Amino acid sequence: MVSGQVLIEVNGLKKIFSDAENRVIALNDISLKVLEGEIYGIVGMSGAGKSTLIRCINRLDTPNEGQILYRGDDILLMDRNQLLTTRRKMGMIFQQFNLFMQRTIAENVRYPLEIAGVSRKKADQRVMELLEIVGLTDKATAYPVQLSGGQRQRVGIARALASEPDVLLCDEATSALDPMTTQSILDLLQDINRRLGITILLITHEMAVIRQICHRVAILDGGRVVEEGSVDEVFLNTKSEAGKRLFGVLPEQSSEDPGVPSLRIVFDGAAAEKPVISTLSQETGVSVNILSANMNHLQGKMYGQMIIEKPVSEDENKAVIDYLLKQGLTVKEVNKP
Amino acid sequence: MSWDQLLPLILEGLWDTLYMTIPSTVLSYLIGMPLGVLLVITSKEGIRPMPVLQSVLGVTINFLRSIPFIILLVLLFPVTRAVMGRAIGTQSIIFPLVISAFPYVARMVEGAIREVDHGVIEAAQSMGSTDWQVIRKVMIPEALPSLLNGAAICMVTILGYTAMASAAGGGGLGALAITKGLNMRKYEIMYSASLTLVAMVQIMTLFGNQISKKLDHRIK
Known part of the structure; x- marks a missing residue:
């Protein structure tokens, strides 16, 4: 439940990365408030400064200026011990999961309890409860390498919850996952927020993630918050350029660069289990050029998308599109930047 | 020369070799391991950046490493005598x-x-680990297979x-x-002693690799 109490308050945060030649302002005067019990999303294109921002919250990165208040205490002014205690109140999950590869799943989840000095017996009991929450009790003795991406993120979530945090920081937590797994992780996060009342601060580049689970959103562009508000409000009347781009109101690339005319093929698991592209060439006699692909194999089905170069002749193009549609795929003409 | 004469010589040599190699390896790790950890954590991207200490340490280590063993052996005679009681002999050479x-x-x-993924170390930090906990509970256990392989290589080097x-x-x-x-031109002694050394190197490497693989849970 959103209580209206401010849990995290960021004031005038500034972070500059500089070396001999370059000076990059990653965060420029960022201010925002995360309320207790809400799911707060920060969205932006890559390079917008999102990762830097979330890493500043638990001081994995140190900003140059500004304040980060956690329940009113400035994290940037804390001494080592206070910082460690506060970090234990903030769970964090990562894009690449960052599990301990030489520890079993149960041992991974137990780590935060070990470092907090919880007795072995109590810790083991808590570990099983946590694995229950994320639905992985049967994997307790497995090692991370034996798990799928989605399962690894579940372990990451269980581990982050072990110290009974008030807030969960999610650093692109679903960006390495396929659409279906993303869905299940988002459901889990939402469930955790509702059932355990844990505040969630997440960053993502995917507007879908924001729309699906967030209560409020901040849009980050060029190191600044360009828009902030409830998700519905921001979605309905998007003012910023960055927001419009993210919501798909504007094309993702600028008009000066039209990009390569391409076909975007979406695999949603419905397509028959056969090599679509090679049969496409055989059936239509058109050889296609794959520009990029982001595919996942799940339970014998294909998920993800592939971008192929659009055939130059209209006839060939039509043949290709028809063929793909017949395979139960979704095809869209786009310009690949 | 008969086997009866050769075998005791080889066995005595084997014992002396192990007597020099094993304690030297253990002691080298007692000193080298903390220094290796220090080199990592004090580096610019480390968990406790201390650039000055890091470069002083780095330069010293490179300096010591660049002196050929045979030269160091002679250079150290006075120090060895002071530490071990005498400058020469099987036991003294351990120094x-x-x-x-x-x-x-x-x-x-x-x-x-x-080699340990930086993200994993950050995860440990995000959970409120102290630096010591990061070293003891994350860095070393996560690097264990690699450390064991390294130990086998170090042991072979010391054997050499x-x-x-x-x-x-x-x-x-x-x-x-x-x-x-x-x-003394007793080539059968030369060859059998050399072959025993070769066998020792093979066994150490094989064992090191096997244990390392066995303990590496990144392999399915």
């Missing part, structure tokens, strides 16, 4: 072996720990150094091959 090997061990440990022990009146298989074999 120069350690001095020569610990910088090597430090670099080996540094390399192994550097022991072959030069004869220059300082030490025993072992190397000394046996040179003094009783080569110098």
